[in-house]
Each structure stands twice: as C-alpha cells, then as structure tokens.
Amino acid sequence: MARSRAEMMQETRAKLIAAARKAFAEKGYADASMDELTAAAGLTRGALYHNFGDKRGLLAAVVNQIDEEMAAKATAIASHIEGEWQALLVQGSAYIEMALDPEVQRIVLRDGPAVLGDPQQWPSQSGCLHTTQETVERLIAEGFLKPVDPEAAARLLNGAALNAALWIAASDDPGEALPKALDAFQLLASGLLK
C-alpha cells in the first residue's frame, strides 16, 4: 500500500524527533549539530526548518513527546492506586524515578526550561504538573488536605520531586539516596494533610 503524503510527512517528523531525542540527550541542546542530526535521520536541514521552523521548534517537539509519555505513565500508575492520598504520594515517587532517566533530565529538566522558558507555559503544560494539580484539587474537595492553593501546592510538590531526582542522579550512591529522598518527600507532602 502506498503511503499518503500526510503519512510520509508524519514519518519524517517522527524520524527527526527520534534523532533529536538521541542527539539532545547525548550532547545536549547547544552542542547538538543540526547537520549531524538530520543526516542521522537520512535527511537534511531543509526538512527540519520546513517541519519545525527552527532548532527550538524541534526541541519543543521532542519535549512534548517525552512529556506526554511521562504523563501517560504517571496517570497509569496512579490509576491502580486506591485512595487519592496514596495516589499522590505514588505519583510523586513515580515522577522522581522518571526524572532519574538521563534523557528526561537533560532534555526536559535542564535544556527545556533554559531554551523554552517556564514549563508551565508549554503546550503540554508539563503533564506531570497537570496531573498532580488535579489530584490535589480532588483531595482538597474531599477534605483530606488543608485549604491550600492547588496550583501552588502542585508546583512545590513537583519542584521538590524534581530536585530530589537531580540530587539522586548526581549522588555517588543513587541506591542509597533514593529512599532518603522518597522519605523526605512523603514527610513534606504530609504537611498538606489536615
């Protein structure tokens, strides 16, 4: 069956995003060459600027893809947990563990904010942040949490989890740091409980 034009274009976009994911993760955004990137995908820079506008646009597409994957994982995990409060804790732990992935760290947590600006302004709206806020809102509505601003709480929880992940990743012994971080995270989160 002959692929249609739209299918062809989606394929080149996918190839470019995949190559960019690899290059951005390995070399970082600044040191990733668009020539090498596109050549690795069997294309040229022409395809890039046609599909994504510029280098930032490609990074945005990559970040979107990763972010969607993270959000999907987070919701999938949380859906198996009974109890909203446990779900929030598990979600936070999941976020910490996902943020241990070097690809996530480099692209989403380091270069992403530096190049694209505040994650909250991204079209994906930083999926994990969004799901966290929704959980917090439900918990407040059900009376489990003190009356705190949901967005602020979600922001701080995610910030705490993010820094926990960065700390663990840079740690000499991640296996030792992880439980400490999870423990501290649950303690902090318990401050929101009534």
Added chain:
Amino acid sequence: MARSRAEMMQETRAKLIAAARKAFAEKGYADASMDELTAAAGLTRGALYHNFGDKRGLLAAVVNQIDEEMAAKATAIASHIEGEWQALLVQGSAYIEMALDPEVQRIVLRDGPAVLGDPQQWPSQSGCLHTTQETVERLIAEGFLKPVDPEAAARLLNGAALNAALWIAASDDPGEALPKALDAFQLLASGLLK
C-alpha cells in the same frame, strides 16, 4: 598610588563579570556575544580567555558572585530571627523572594544548571542550599524535626522554593501568587515537624 599588577587584574575580572552579569541577564547565556560583552567592558575577548578560560568559565564566575550575594543575604536575614524553625521558614521565604529577581532567575536558575550542570556540584555549592542544610541539621539535633536526611530535606525545600519562585515570576499576577506560594511552602515545611 599606582595599582599593583594583581589589583589591575582583579579590576579587569570585576569589569568582565559585571558586563557579563548584565549581558547574561538581558540576553541569556546563549545569545550573549563575547565580543559585545568585552567591548562594553572596554576590553577584548583576549582578556576573557586569559582570565576565565572560556565562555562557561565566565558564566561560572558570574554565578559564583551572585550565589555568594544570595547566601550572604540569607544568613543575614536568618541571623535576626530567634528560633531555628522560624529562621528556616524565613530563610525559605527570603529565597523565594530573591529568586524573583530576573537576573537570578535567568542566570542562576535557568542557564546555570543547563550549562554548568548540577548546582550541588558548583564550588559555591549553591550557598542557599548549604545554609538551609545547616539549619535543618541544627533543628534535627535539637529534636524539633523528625529524623530526616538533612541533605534530602534541604534539597526538597530548596526545590520547592525554587519552583515557587519560577511560578510566581511567570504568573500573571505575582502579587497574588506570592502569598499563596509562601503559604504552601510553610505547609510543606511543617510536614518535617515532630
């Protein structure tokens, strides 16, 4: 009085750092031109590569300077507070407010980690982080806090404060977001209390 050789060099270093602070804050690290930077300081790129090695070295020097200023402010503020727990809260609030400075945000919080890597690994060791950890350690020793890993707790607290600041700065109405963030921060921190 004739300035000595070392004094002259310190002066050029100071001039370069000052010019870099302005350029990095206004244009961001990537878009800051070394030629313009040094010309604004009345020098050339030669002085730069002699004193700081490369562009990253200059950013590191700038980050160090700002970080030291922040740590000095934080300790100065905390020293006037009686009670370690109140000091910790005030310190966190001070950190949030300092992080509202666009210069701090852009250079220390965005470009710094992206270019230089994890702040914990910086020579300044991210001053605020260090002072926070010390306060947490004292509070644990005095029995005010649950037995949590001090480094982990300091990391998460600072991460929460940092994201609070980023949220406020990107908010439509910072004046409204600030008290919400401070409230959420204090709630989270109270989770560490016995």
Added chain:
DNA sequence: CAATTGACATACGGTGCGTATGTTTCTATT
C-alpha cells in the same frame, strides 16, 4: 494536461567561539 503547491535539498551569508600569534608592560636575575 498545464499550473500550482507542498516537501524537501542545496547553496549562501553572517555570526560567534576558541586558538594561535603578536605586542607591551612589568618582574626578576645577575
């Protein structure tokens, strides 16, 4: 079946970093 548009490739210009090479001023040694 012409004409036009879309999807990409190729070619070009400009900018900016890092380094290699000068140049001048201070220092040190005899």
Added chain:
DNA sequence: AATAGAAACATACGCACCGTATGTCAATTG
C-alpha cells in the same frame, strides 16, 4: 642597570553552525 623572561591583554585566523534564500521534483488540482 640591563636584559631575559613572563604575564596580561590585543589582534588575527579558521572553523562550525544556524537561518534563509533559492532550487528541484513529485503530487495535486482545475
């Protein structure tokens, strides 16, 4: 005190890279 050496910076060069402008070929449309 004179010269050798180095330090501090300026100048000059090469290279890589991004963005755009232009070209090309296939597909679609009337």
